[in-house]
Amino acid sequence: MATQTFDWSKEINQVIVKNLVTTFGLDFLLFEDKKGGDVDTIHNVRKDTWATEQEKQNYENRGEYDSHIYHSDANYIQKGRNDKALQQEGKLKDHYRKDKNLVQGDNRDLDHVIAAHEIHNDAGRVLTGLDGVALANQDSNLSSTVSSVNRTKKQYSVDKFLKDLPQTIKNREAELSKLGQQLNKMPQDTPQQKHEYQKVQDKIRKKQKSLDELKQVDSNGMKKVDKKARLENEKKINSYYTSSKFFKDSGSAAGLAGIKMGIRESIGLVLAEIWFEIKEVIPAIYAKYKQIEFKIIDFLDDLKETVLNIIERVKVRFKDILTSFFSSGISGFFSSLTTTILNIFLTTAKFWGKIIRETWLNLVGIIKLIFFNPENLSTGELTKATFKILSASIGLIVGLIVKENLVILKAMLFGDEISIFLSGLSSGIVILCLNYFLEQSETMQKFWAYLDRIKSKYEKTVDHFKEINAELDRYVLELTQLEFGLNINELSQFAYQLETANSELERNIVLKHEIEKQGIVLPFEIGNQESTTNWLLGLVKE
Incomplete structure (x- = not known):
């Protein structure tokens, strides 16, 4: 198998120039990659990661938490009345304590399962634009329990309350023990001493009752109520992802990313062509004026010719530029949507925004290649072309990783420019090495040849x-x-003789001659009228 010549200087020049101009050059000017992407999501804002300054301002201007507003809501009051009626009948279930009902005489509180304070300060709720009072006071988030449990829980979540409960019980027991010791030392000789003794006794009784109620807490029951409340809460907050606001923001960000990506690749092609033309012309001009006298008029003519050649190069590739704009626009659009979808579940770093964008650019190229195969490549060649696109993705990722790790250079003079150059260089080298392996490796050559023998x-x-x-x-x-x-020539000659015959007699002669030549036996004698008549009469009788 003949070994193909691999022009390293030409290839490395083209690849590195493209990377420097597009991914590491125009990318810097056109795209402002940020942690969490360009669209606000509930997951991100709850981690204080904002895509837009407007939404961040909306959250900061949400206002202070006002307990009175949340506890004077009409639904909260009505729920309290309904629970009071059930309590008087002994039918009010305390879901925070196992197998316990609230009866007359019990101090009852109506608890916000998810604390109203937590809902008010939830960045996800503010982003969605939901009313905190209405959200906190939906029936699924209201649960009656004894006052001791509610006032110990305060504005904490169920998980934190249950986590702290064992220590809270220990502290209460220690407090009761001290009160008991204090009570044993108190004299009861005078009416005042007896009164003080009675006050401590009442205090111990109340604290003991509160402790007993805390010990009755059903952690599984509380978690079940909390899970139900949070599911309903999240269901309403997550309606943000079906809202026109989210679709508008996502669509705008994706459309803008698509336009920027199209512009990036198109300008990149133009700038690359300009560079290639200048790189070829400059040495020639330099060599020319080393041999002749330098004249500004001649030099300007050379520059003019160079500019015209650049215009011609760009015109020749105009179709490629348009194609690149549309395909790159599609990749930019879908890369933005992909980043937004990922940020619904996790927070992407700036680095991943670039990775997703470059991956989609190459993915669109692979899809076009596989489904349309514009050059009608064989199976082996098509697979090789696909692998080359994948190698470009790998090279770009390596370049981006290098750039991320050269952040220390930003403190230096021209640090950004140096890091961009080194990133483009490393990316180009990786791409070239992979392409060389795909093109020149004996193993890969055998693999491509094997694929070419396999047909769909x-x-x-x-x-x-x-x-x-x-x-x-x-x-x-x-x-x-x-x-x-007969062959074609004989048939053509026979047809010509019939066509050129001037009378019926001549046609008969031509036909008789051909019949005799071909040895065709007729049921009548040509030229004998009586023979022909008898044959025809015989056909009628039959």
Whole structure:
């Protein structure tokens, strides 16, 4: 197998120039990659990661939490009345304590399962634009329990309350023990001493009751109530993702990213062509004026010719530029949507925004190649082209990683420019090495040749029909030769003689001659009218 020549200087020049101009050059000017992407999501804002300054301002201007507003809501009050009626009947279930009902005499509180304070300060709720009072006071978030449990829970979540509960119980027990010791030392000789003794006794009784109620807390029951409340809460907050606001923001960000990506690749192609032309011309101009006298008029003419050549190069590639704009626009659009979707579940770093964008650019190229195959490549060549696109993705990722790790250079003079150059260089080298392996490796050459021998069912069908067509042509030719015993020239000459005959007599002579030549036996004698008449009468009788 002949080894192909791999022009390293030309290839490395083209690849590195493209990377420097587009991914590491125009990318810096056109795209402002940020942590969390360009669209605000509930997951991100809850982590204090904002895509837009407007939404951040909306959150900061949400106002202070006002307990009175949340506890004077109409639904909160009505729920309290309904629970009071059930309590008087002994039918009010305390979901925070196992197998316990709230009865007359119990101090009852209506608790916000998810604390109203937490809902008010939830950045996700503010982003969605939901009313905190209405959200906090939906029935699924209201649960009656004894006052001791509610006032110990305060504005904490159920998880934190349950986590702290064992220590809270220990502290209460220690406090009761001290009060008991204090009570044992108190004298009861005077009415005042007896009064003080009674006050401590009442205090111990109340604290003991509160402790007993805390010990009755059903952690599984509380978690179940909390889970239900949070599911309903999240269901309403997550309606943000079906809102026109989210679709508008996502669509605008994706559209803008698509336009920027199209512009990036198109300008990149133009700038690359300009550079290639200048790189070829400058040495020639330099060599020219080393041999002749420098004249400004001649130099300006050379510059003019260079500019015209650049314009011609760009005009030749105009179709490629348009194609690149549209395909890159599609990749930019979908890369933005992908980043937004990922940020619904996690917070992407700036680095991943670039990775996703470059991956989509190459993915669109692969899809175009596989589904349209504009150059009608064979299976092996198509696979090789696909691998080359993948190698470009790998090279770009390596370049981006290098750039991320060269952040220390930003403190230096021209630090950004140096890091961009080194990133483009490393990316280009990786791409070239992978391409060299794909093109020159003996193993890969055998692999491509093997794939070329494998045909798809469509290619096999086409080949089958070609074989059928060739066989039909051969069969028709054989039938023609057997049936008439004439070749094409003889048939053409016979037809010509019939056409040029000037009378019926001449036609009869031509026909008689051809019949005798071909040895055709007729049921009548040509030229004998009586013989012909008898044959025709015989046909009638039959």
